[in-house]
Amino acid sequence: xxxxxxxxxxxxxxxxxxxxxxxxxxxxxxxxxxxxxxxxxxxxxxxxxxxxxxxxxxxxxxxxxxxxxxxxxxxxxxxxxxxxxxxxxxxxxxxxxxxxxxxxxxxxxxxxxxxxxxxxxxxxxxxxxxxxxxxxxxxxxxxxxxxxxxxxxxxxxxxxxxxxxxxxxxxxxxxxxxxxxxxxxxxxxxxxxxxxxxxxxxxxxxxxx
Amino acid sequence: xxxxxxxxxxxxxxxxxxxxxxxxxxxxxxxxxxxxxxxxxxxxxxxxxxxxxxxxxxxxxxxxxxxxxxxxxxxxxxxxxxxxxxxxxxxxxxxxxxxxxxxxxxxxxxxxxxxxxxxxxxxxxxxxxxxxxxxxxxxxxxxxxxxxxxxxxxxxxxxxxxxxxxxxxxxxxxxxxxxxxxxxxxxxxxxxxxxxxxxxxxxxxxxxxxxxxxxxxxxxxxxxxxxxxxxxxxxxxxxxxxxxxxxxxxxxxxxxxxxxx
Numbered sequence: 269x270x271x272x273x274x275x276x277x278x279x280x281x282x283x284x285x286x287x288x289x290x291x292x293x294x295x296x297x298x299x300x301x302x303x304x305x306x307x308x309x310x311x312x313x314x315x316x317x318x319x320x321x322x323x324x325x326x327x328x329x330x331x332x333x334x335x336x337x338x339x340x341x342x343x344x345x346x347x348x349x350x351x352x353x354x355x356x357x358x359x360x361x362x363x364x365x366x367x368x369x370x371x372x373x374x375x376x377x378x379x380x381x382x383x384x385x386x387x388x389x390x391x392x393x394x395x396x397x398x399x400x401x402x403x404x405x406x407x408x409x410x411x412x413x414x415x416x417x418x419x420x421x422x423x424x425x426x427x428x429x430x431x432x433x434x435x436x437x438x439x440x441x442x443x444x445x446x447x448x449x450x451x452x453x454x455x456x457x458x459x460x461x462x463x464x465x466x467x468x469x470x471x472x473x474x475x476x477x
Numbered sequence: 478x479x480x481x482x483x484x485x486x487x488x489x490x491x492x493x494x495x496x497x498x499x500x501x502x503x504x505x506x507x508x509x510x511x512x513x514x515x516x517x518x519x520x521x522x523x524x525x526x527x528x529x530x531x532x533x534x535x536x537x538x539x540x541x542x543x544x545x546x547x548x549x550x551x552x553x554x555x556x557x558x559x560x561x562x563x564x565x566x567x568x569x570x571x572x573x574x575x576x577x578x579x580x581x582x583x584x585x586x587x588x589x590x591x592x593x594x595x596x597x598x599x600x601x602x603x604x605x606x607x608x609x610x611x612x613x614x615x616x617x618x619x620x621x622x623x624x625x626x627x628x629x630x631x632x633x634x635x636x637x638x639x640x641x642x643x644x645x646x647x648x649x650x651x652x653x654x655x656x657x658x659x660x661x662x663x664x665x666x667x668x669x670x671x672x673x674x675x676x677x678x679x680x681x682x683x684x685x686x687x688x689x690x691x692x693x694x695x696x697x698x699x700x701x702x703x704x705x706x707x708x709x710x711x712x713x714x715x716x717x718x719x720x721x722x723x724x725x726x727x728x729x730x731x732x733x734x735x736x737x738x
Contacts, residue, residue, distance in 0.1 A: 302716060304545070304548060305545075307541075307545075307548070308538075308541040308545065310539055311540050311541040311544060312537030312538055312540075312541060313537065314537075315532075315536055315537040315541075316532055316536060316537065317539045319532055319536065320529045323529035323530070324526075324529060327678065329530055332529070333540075335538055337540060337543060337544060339548070340540065340541075340544055341544060341548070344544075344548050412525075413525060413526070413527060416524055416525065416526060417526065417527060420526065432493055434493075435521065435524070436526065442630045456488070459487065459491070459623075460487055460488075462481070463487050463517075463521070466520075466524065467517075467520050468525075470520070
């Protein structure tokens with residue numbers, strides 16, 4: 269998405285993307301004119317970015333790869349509805365978000381149990397390795413990361429996706445709202461709730477560090 | 478002092494310090510909120526999530542390879558696209574035609590309503606053109622009737638009571654005028670024209686005598702009718718009435734001979 273991060277090496281990437289936007293439009297026209305292979309160029313250009321996005325939403329490598337394939341498949345099928353004024357990258361990004369959310373939709377049943385778990389005060393007592401107990405910071409770091417991942421997966425899919433788009437992809441509220449197909453205010457609230465829950469969940473660990 | 482909520486702090490954090498001026502101003506002046514903001518920033522900065530596993534450079538090509546086999550050829554879709562275009566074109570044409578027809582009928586309706594409105598505002602002006610043709614017909618019929626009646630009365634006035642040659646044409650002409658006279662008389666009554674009604678009434682009597690005299694016209698009857706006609710000045714009256722008609726045709730206000738039959 270235009271306002272979202274694409275990769276750490278920003279300047280080169282942005283220049284490259286501007287060039288690619290023009291190529292994207294040419295490729296879309298070629299595909300619609302009957303050149304199926306032109307879609308291959310779009311897939312090659314956007315698949316890495318879509319994989320990162322899909323992985324962050326699904327948290328699973330296999331699911332992320334499936335999401336990428338499904339997003340490009342849906343994109344191809346809907347290519348006639350793609351407006352030439354729009355950015356193909358933004359468009360396929362939104363499709364990928366939907367695919368990823370659909371993919372994890374089956375896990376929503378589990379999320380309700382996670383909410384119950386979250387409200388259990390005993391579970392807020394996070395067991396984290398004490399610095400005084402040993403010098404192995406690598407182990408501590410991996411434990412912290414695991415706790416953060418667990419905290420992330422305790423969020424609802426909308427909260428997790430909104431937070432991920434905001435915190436990691438640097439997307440604006442409007443971009444998040446568009447990707448999730450919700451109102452901007454709802455997108456903002458989803459980010460607020462995600463941050464609030466993460467902080468509360470990770471607070472004990474933060475204090476000890 | 479009202480402190481900033483967590484939501485405001487989060488919004489400020491993600492706007493990279495470029496958030497609302499009021500929030501920035503508050504953070505400068507409020508140590509408590511500045512501390513909360515710093516804690517939030519610290520918490521969020523320390524959140525490290527696993528980076529997605531790296532894909533090699535050929536990942537995109539592999540994705541395309543697996544996809545391209547299942548994607549239908551767009552060549553076939555091109556025709557459906559064209560068909561879609563044709564369908565859209567026809568739809569537009571139908572919509573335009575509908576619009577034109579709608580506009581035509583709307584125009585007709587508007588014209589009718591305008592005429593009705595105009596009639597409501599100027600009833601006399603709008604009724605006149607409608608009534609005029611009928612009135613003209615009536616005037617022509619009446620004029621013709623009076624003309625023929627005048628000629629009949631002139632012939633009756635100068636008729637030789639003993640001449641059988643004169644009697645038969647008078648009777649035939651009277652029979653022909655009788656029906657028209659009754660219609661004209663009814664019309665004169667309808668438009669409330671007493672002079673015309675009286676004259677046509679007298680004329681009706683004379684015509685009836687001429688047309689339907691039992692045993693046929695004879696010299697005595699003709700002589701009696703001549704006397705009556707001279708006495709009541711019927712011929713003069715018919716001439717006067719006939720002379721009024723050209724004035725009315727010229728647009729005179731007197732509507733005594735107007736109306737419909």
